[in-house]
Amino acid sequence: MNSETGKYIILIGCGVVLLGVIIYFFHDKLHWIGRLPGDIRVEKENVRFYFPITTMILFSVLVSVIVAIVRKFL
Known part of the structure; x- marks a missing residue:
C-alpha cells in the first residue's frame, strides 16, 4: 500500500460519516x-x-x- 491508498480510504470514510450524519439528522425528511x-x-x-x-x-x-x-x- 502507498499513501494514495490511504488518502482514498480517508475520503471514503469521511463520505460514510457525512452520509451517516445526514441520515441521522434528516431521516424524517428522507421518507x-x-x-x-x-x-x-x-x-x-x-x-x-x-x-x-x-x-x-x-x-x-x-x-x-x-x-x-x-x-x-x-
Whole structure:
C-alpha cells in the first residue's frame, strides 16, 4: 500500500460519516427514498417483493457525478 491508498480510504470514510450524519439528522425528511414512481412493490398475503429500480438509478447517477467531480480534483 502507498499513501494514495490511504488518502482514498480517508475520503471514503469521511463520505460514510457525512452520509451517516445526514441520515441521522434528516431521516424524517428522507421518507421519499424507496417510494419513487417506478419502484416495484408487490404485497400479497404471504409474499412481499420490493425492487426500488428508480431509486437505484437515481443513486447510481448521483454517485457517478460525485466520483467524476472527485476524480477531476484529484
